[in-house]
Amino acid sequence: VFGSGVWCSVVCSSVLSSGINAEYGDKSIAHTLQSILNTLDKDADTIMEKIDEEMERDRAHGKHNMKAHTWWLILTTLAIGLLLSILTQAVFSLVSQKLLETLIGKEHSVLVFETITPVLDAFSLIPEDNKYFIFAALIFSNLLLFLLAKLLSRTKPRLTSKQKRQFASDRKRIVETIKPQQSDMYGKYLAQCSE
Helix, strand or coil: CCHHHHHHHHHHHHHHHHCCCHHHCCHHHHHHHHHHHHHHHHHHHHHHHHHHHHHHHHHHHHHHHHHHHHHHHHHHHHHHHHHHHHHHHHHHHHCCHHHHHHHHCHHHHHHHHHHHHHHHHHHHCCCHHHHHHHHHHHHHHHHHHHHHHHHHCCCCCCCCHHHHHHHHHHHHHHHHHHHHHHHHHHHHHHHHHHC
C-alpha cells in the first residue's frame, strides 16, 4: 500500500540531507524534489480515500447482509409452516382417529387432534372438486417461497477483522507518520530553496 510513499520519503530525505544548492545548477533537483513531495501528498490522499471507500463499502455490505438474513428467516419460516400444514393435512386425511388411538393411546390422540384441528378446518373449507388443484397450488407456493428465500438471502463479501485492523493501521500511519513527515520535508525544502 505504501510503496511509493515510502520511496518518496527516502528520496526526499536523502536529497534534503545533502542540501540543495541553487548556485551549482541544482534547480532540476529542486524541481524533482518538489514533484516527489507533491506525489507523496497525492499518493497519501489517494490511499486514505481508497481505505475510506473500502470501509464504507464494507458497512454497506453489512447492512445488505442483515436484510438478506432477515428475508431468509421470514420466507423460510413461511415456507416451512406451509409445508407442515400441507403434510399435516395429507397425513391426517389418511389416518383415522381410531387408528391413531390404537397407535399412541386415547389421551395422546385427543391432544394431537385438538392441536391440528385449525389446519383440518381450514382444509375442509376447500371444495372437493378443487382439492387437488389447491394442493398443487400450495405446493407450488411452497417451492416459490423457498426459491425466493434462496434468491433474497444472497450476501455480499465482507472484510475480515484482520483486514479491517490493517486498513485502520494503514490510515493511522498515513495520518500520524507520512503526512507529518511530508510537511516537515516540504518545510526543509522551502528553507533550503530560500538560502
